[in-house]
Amino acid sequence: MTNNKANTFSIIGSMKTKSKVEKSAQVVFTTCAFFAVLAVFSITLYMIINGAPALSKVGISDILFGTVWKPTASEPFYGILYVIMTSIIGTFLSILIGVPIGLFTAIFLAEVAPKKLAGIVKPAVELLAGIPSVIYGLLGLLLLNPIMYQWELLIFKNDPDHQFTGGANLISAVIVLAIMILPTVINISESALKAVPRHLKEASLALGGSHIQTIFKVMIPAAKSGIVTAIVLGVGRAIGEAMAISLVSGSSVNMPLPFNSVRFLTTAIVSEMGYASDLHREVLFTIGLVLFLFIMIINLLLTKVLKKGEKENDK
Secondary structure (H helix, E strand, O other), rough: OOHHHHHHHHHHHHHHHHHHHHHHHHHHHHHHHHHHHHHHHHHHHHHHHHHHHHHHHHHHHHHOOOOEEEEEOOOOOOOHHHHHHHHHHHHHHHHHHHHHHHHHHHHHHHOOOHHHHHHHHHHHHHHHOOOOHHHHHHHHHHHHHHHHHHHHHHHOOOOOOOOOOOOOHHHHHHHHOOOOOOOOHHHHHHHHHHHHOHHHHHHHHOOOOOOHHHHHHHOOOOOOOHHHHHHHHHHHHHOOOOOOHHHHOOOOOOOOOOOOOOOOOOHHHHHOOOOOOOHHHHHHHHHHHHHHHHOOOOOOOHHHHHHHHHHHHHH
16 A cells, blocks of 8 residues: 555656656747847847948948949948859859769768768768868968969960969869868768658669669659758858958959959958958948848748748649
8 A cells, every 4th residue: 555655656746847847848948949039130130230331321332333342542442242243153153063062972972882982981071071161271272273373374374464363263262162061061961861761762663763763853852951951051151151262262352253363251351350440340341241141041042942842842
């Protein structure tokens, strides 16, 4: 009888304890979610407060559509159109190069590579993710820029109007960015492919599909959500990179042509924030606001594309 009472008391006590733990966990999770939303809201508000004043002082068209950047001249100009174009074109080209290579590498690791070979390639990819961005910049400066300069000399040797960059140009920046986004795209895409239910692959093979057909017709569509996430994070890495790009791009405001020295939105802030003051500093915050909006728009567009694809798959 005593044992039954003890057992009854134990069960009730455990239920009360479980209820307290669940309530405490709910409070913790809600608090964390609140601070995440608060952080996004605070960053947005801070960028608007600090970036908007220059738009009214200089003029939206003069900043966003001006092509001359001379913030320290006696008659200053704050046009960032070429800087915006460089970021858009540079990011697009790096994604165009990096995403297919990263996706195919992920497919290789997840579906094709022997275990021993995958055991060698996988740590190498993870090592790429751990290399500081300044190292990528230094390697680009020492290895890539001299090659680009030789090409530049060969292509423009009879062009007296070309301004030689020493290899620090848009192509160098795009290649470095494409390499830097590879670990993100590979790791997340590989995880997404491995998370595809095994019965989907087996059903495709059982119906007579080849291994390659199964990968491209079944597994990649099933892993599309994770792959799009990899692309979004890759875009974020490419847009937000500053240190490596400042070393290989030349950091000059020019039309974003392949062999021109160029400046990205991030490098514009990094290279001048240290000595900027007054209106010049406010315009740099405006560049930060443009960069922030640029990233938000890309994320929203990719998310919309992903949701549209999921709806089509459901149908």
